[in-house]
Amino acid sequence: MFYQLYEMNHAAMVPFRASADAMKLAYQSPLNPMSHTTLGRTMAAGFEVFERMTRRYSKPEFGLHETEVDGKPVPVQERIVWKKPFCNLIHFDRAVPAKRPSDPRFLVVAPMSGHYATLLRGTVEALLPKADVHITDWIDARMVPMADGTFDFDDYVDYIIEMLHHLGPNTHVVAVCQPSVPVLAAVAVMEAAGDPLAPASMTLMGGPIDTRINPTAVNELAQTKPIEWFRDNVIMNVPWPQPGFLRPVYPGFLQLSGFMSMNLDRHMIAHKDFFMHLVKDDGDPAEKHRDFYDEYLAVMDLTAEFYLQTVDEVFIKHSLPKGEMTHHGVPVDTTAIRSVALLTVEGENDDISGVGQTQAAQTICTNIPDDMRMHYMQPDVGHYGVFNGSRFRKEIAPRIINFANAHAQRNAPAVKRVIRGGKSA
Template identity: 50%
Template structure:
């Protein structure tokens, strides 16, 4: 365990006031005084101040800000509701007001350094044709030690609980890292003949078998023993926060790793931001600012979940080798028979390469071929699988059609009743 968190927090406490000052100064420098032409020098100073203010890393979840959605030519108001809640997660329902009943979908967001709001585009698209529920994971530094541990078992137990809350005939869509606990949860539910096992399971750009086409992320996980990760990347939350003393993998370390993977691209983005601000191109500047406000909103991961994921998924490959144990049971993917399987990958994904998610198709031997579909989206990287133009126009229509083809008919518009989970969430 390191003291990196304390060092980072001291640095943030020192620099944040300067960023706040820069944020407040930029509009003043940009102000055009009556009778005086706007100065290029002042515009450059204002642009520099605003760029500096944008480099702030926060731990504040931004709003989804989805107030309405278009469906069949009609506009529906959307309200966020709490469908279920634990100390570690809120199950958020995006209630499409006055809409006819539609297929219920549990969207499983990653717990990998960002908040669930990173899936804003995913939610917005799904809402056109579905009743959407999202796992809104809490920042681990805000969860008291009194609430116990949170590891791979607890994550999987949450998914089973939430799927039961949606009830029979619902669907599950997992994006990136949670594809492994998602498919494990479905396998356990299938083995128990749980009536709430999903009609379809969609796995998007996830590390089902990282031995296939290993990426730089996979190579890093293999290059060090798990003890190295625990010693160098795990730190205790400073005592002033609600989760003081909790061991976490800090979000700022994950952000650093993400940034270094595509550092030239990020440098170019901030250079472009400066140029757009200097040249008065507010629209182009806003696009970049909005992206980085979300990208720099970081969420700490519980150390147990981080270390168990690294070891089980990326080092020991327990799932594809058939040795994954969850909640004291060996996960048997062959038990999945009723749930149709859709896997999606991005051609240029440098985090979960092509073939890693496809592996689920071969592992789920109990699912009939007629209930299996795999799709590779050309021209997109990791984030393009679940956000952006090609997600909306090319991937989502296929996902929608798959859900509607293999789903049960929706008979009545009643809110799903919370069913007591068959697994315990108590540490």
């Protein structure tokens, strides 16, 4: 019922938002003498802040139409190359010469934790000059009809394996935050099965591999509540007239409320500063605020079964680091990983995945040779800075590229033998 009330409230605010937007334009019009005064800019700023704080933010665009390869500008085309009801695989196709040596091929697994894959725009942008990039574009669960079935943690692992099969041998997988656990599980499943299309390397960034280490506020909440509490309090049915009508979901607006409440004072100050920049007609900071919150406030729903299974297995039971996780009833054995190189990346000030939680992957993957593993901790960045921003571009992205290049051909001979024998998936 709460979701329905949220939708009704949003619908009820439509005329007020429209009026606020119209008044903002009126006070900003150069034909209005007040637009050149402090009072006029104050009125316009107030209306804009009101409109932005009450709107529903739609899925943003990646907007990556060009990159630089070998010092030259190259057009980029966004193409869907694989699709299932709950995910599209997007390829950022660079128009590079056919005879040019190929760059490492990356599968970037975006978080399915409330925000859209476009949150990793900066991640993709930093990798594109030296990599062939694909990214998972998870679908808002409220847009998926009930007829398309359910989607749980096991399905997530299956999707990753299917995408790696689609991309073929010598692919490098990069998991950002939440997908670190299912990606590690998928690689373990593939290695245990002797799958020749297991990735050449995997990079886990700011992920909750073992949340018993340096637990954050998010981890502690999960520990203080039984799984029944989450099922009873945060799972709701998608209201009419959405395509996913009646699908049980964890609504994106609830997840966003939780994240914002963790740093509420910071968000309040940011909006106050935004208002003052508008009054002072200071365009650049105001535009940066719009860009950030257009992305941050755009949220999607998660299927109830995936959310509850993730909370239970990752945050309450700690199944993966304990060696108790299963995939379709079969144990997930991380010690089976032998031929996939492992890079773990953490941020010194990460308040979502505490320091050491991602590095735990190095501990549970005991059979990866020492020369195929590396851990890097980036100083002076929080969770967002692990995969975006200036330090990511200058410090982290080059390490990911170099690590992939260093381990690009390690498993190629075995793959070629299997493919020639007609056994490839």
